[in-house]
Amino acid sequence: MADLRTNFAGITSPNPFWLASAPPTDKEYNVRRAYEAGWGGVVWKTLGEDPPVVNLSSRYGALQFEGKRLMGLNNIELISDRPLATNIAEIKRVKRDFPDRALIVSLMVPCEEHRWKAILPLIEETGADGIELNFGCPHGMSERNMGSAVGQVPEYVEMVTRWCKQNTRMPVIVKLTPNVTNILMPARAARRGGADAVSLINTIQSVIGVDLDAMAPMPVVGGKGTHGGYCGPAVKPIALRMIGEIARDPEMAGIPISGMGGISNWRDSAEFLAMGSSALQVCTAAMHYGFRIVEDMIDGLSNWMDSKEYATLPDLSGRAVSRFVPWNQLNMKFRTIAQIDQESCVGCGLCHIACEDTSHQAIAKSTGPNRREYSVIDEECVGCNLCAHVCPVDECITMTPQPVDGEMTWLEHPLNPHRLSA
């Protein structure tokens, strides 16, 4: 059995699976159930100052695709809407009863030092393992100059991080918003401010859909809608990219990354770890299926690590980072071509029409004895992978790498006008 014990910026947990700061971690009742179900840690739903915020009714919108529910989830919820004292008391009790689990408290107060100074001792007193600064909430709170309104201005990120570092001995995790053009700007600012770690991604600004009867964006609240924060399986690619960029950035070297955004199963988890995360957070998957989904995450990750002989998380964490490079460092001599397994092909024609209409006319159609037959014209195939992605039969189309004769990147390519001369 692989050892899943996690040490993240000095915070330990029995496994890397933490629930992200969100409704699943809103109160004692949920958090106890989460720990009992096996979650290694939780980031408590973001606390703010009293009086607490007020939430709306009708809060979530969902992206469905061809019968799959919750490919993406968007919400217009704010931070914790319960009195600070209630949350503090509950956090204290839960931490006392589950000393081996990580308990991080997410915080968001206005950008004034005295306000942070005021709240930090209250948190410290709960015995929580650390704090996470919510610089990410992209709706509602940002209009009050908090959340992503802070996260989008590197100077503010640095400033608030520094205040926190100066006023608490708890580890400080800065949670980044993806609603920026270059994630490195706020990430580096956090590090300059002294952050012990970063976590990302928070939700992405979005309009999930339009109610065509109400003629208003969804979720519709009394006839109108607003933009919300988007998360769930659909955002995973965005999260992976941002995590990878931070992980490979020399200025960020060595900073622990808590990765999240669309993690739904152990495989996603392994990918987030490989891209440079050393701990993980999950929200939507738990909201979709309940806390029990952590069972397969733990079990699946551990089985897979065994099969690959990764004994501990540090063995795995960041494994793919050195191979995440800019486009101009890829080998232009590499060639892969599609290969159709005629045994498993069912003759649906999807590969053909995709290639014919939108790619390189490299899949020929003929009429076989029992079904239509499709075959790759090797010379025409550019190795785009489209057919393999549209084929409804698992492993029916395989992209087959061809022998490579040396290496040449765009930097050296004869057609590159800015080619580096040797």
Next chain:
Amino acid sequence: MPPDIACGRLSDDMLARNFADAHPGLTAEQAALEADRCFYCYDAPCIEACPTDIDIPRFIKAIASKNTAGAARTILQSNILGGSCARVCPTEILCEQKCVHTAIETHKPVRIGALQRFATDWQMAQPAHPFGRAAPTGRHVAVMGAGPAGLACAHRLAMLGHDVTLYDRHTRPGGLNEYGVAAYKLADDFAQKEIDFLFAIGGITYRGGTVLGETLSLATLRQEHDAVFLAIGLSGVRALGLPDESIHGVQDAVAFIEDLRSQPLATTPVGRRVVVIGGGNTAIDAAVQARRLGAEEVTLVYRRGEATMSATEVERDWAQTNGVTLRLWAAPIRLETEAGALTGVTFRRTDPPSVSGTLPGMPPQAPPAEFTLGADMVLKAIGQVFIPDPIAQDQILVENGRLVVDEKGRTTLGGVYAGGDCTAGEDLTVAAVRDGREAAKAIHDDLTLTDLSSSRTGAP
């Protein structure tokens, strides 16, 4: 003692249940789930397997996107009887047999028929007919026979702007949809509802009680119309060729079914022990409906093996789950009577020796060469035939017992077209619809593209 043939063997309640919709329609939720299974194949093999070549992936995609109106239109523009075809088509040998899902998992095609029913049922619940008529052409076409072929032809002609008079010898239109197909396939008077829907396009006048060759001749029809479409189906049935075949209790399966489709079930007589002879769908339908009317023992006897039965595997299973006993490899040689009343049928085994005794449920020892099944009712279902009498006076070529037509449905007589069961090809509702639709197109082309403006159908 006369054979035990009686009405009302079951309570009204039971009868109502037995003849209710055999496969009720999908709910919107079920349809959405099923539609999402479809791969939306390109050049989909299922389309090719549909005689009316409905664009199946297109209509299923439309159901998945909740464009039910578009789905229904896609179906109905290829097949105006898409609603009854969804219920009666043997999809297991048509579209669904070719569905690529069967290559992944046998017997698990996308349920095309059920989805088709979902869309067409939706359409029929709408107040408006989905198609309009082209500008009037001033042409008038006679359609003789109001079964699926005649109906499809009439509708397409009306759509193309022609006026149509649809004749049939029955008072009610519908052909075998109305009095042939098993009751539980077209439950709740579906055939008539569909005809009301179809007639809503306008321009079709129905004249029931008209018998071609008796009350109206083809020559007159030709004189009075710009074209004639013959869709008179098969009105004859094969006889067993045994003595006493006209004895009380021996009946044609199609006549038995027509009885039960055209009168209250409680007043439809059925034998206590019924023997059905034949291996096609008519035999299966007669046997199952006899059971469901309350016959205690129903045995279907076919002279050869399963491989040559024209009833599909699904239909054979259906018969067996309905408690019908299938006996293969036996041919009737004698009707047994006592004091002039039917008591049974004697069969001679026809099995090749290697097959003897291997059938499930048969005793292991070599069976006797002959056996007798006691019977109160014998239903003959050994095939229907085309009766050419109504057109005997006309110069129309009949070959191999069917009207001869070219690929456009033209008979050998000018201005006269034919399709459906009375022509060669598969005897299926959906094939009849295709014939009707194609003949309508040919009639339209022939009437509008060539200059026939001055004449009627060419009769001088």
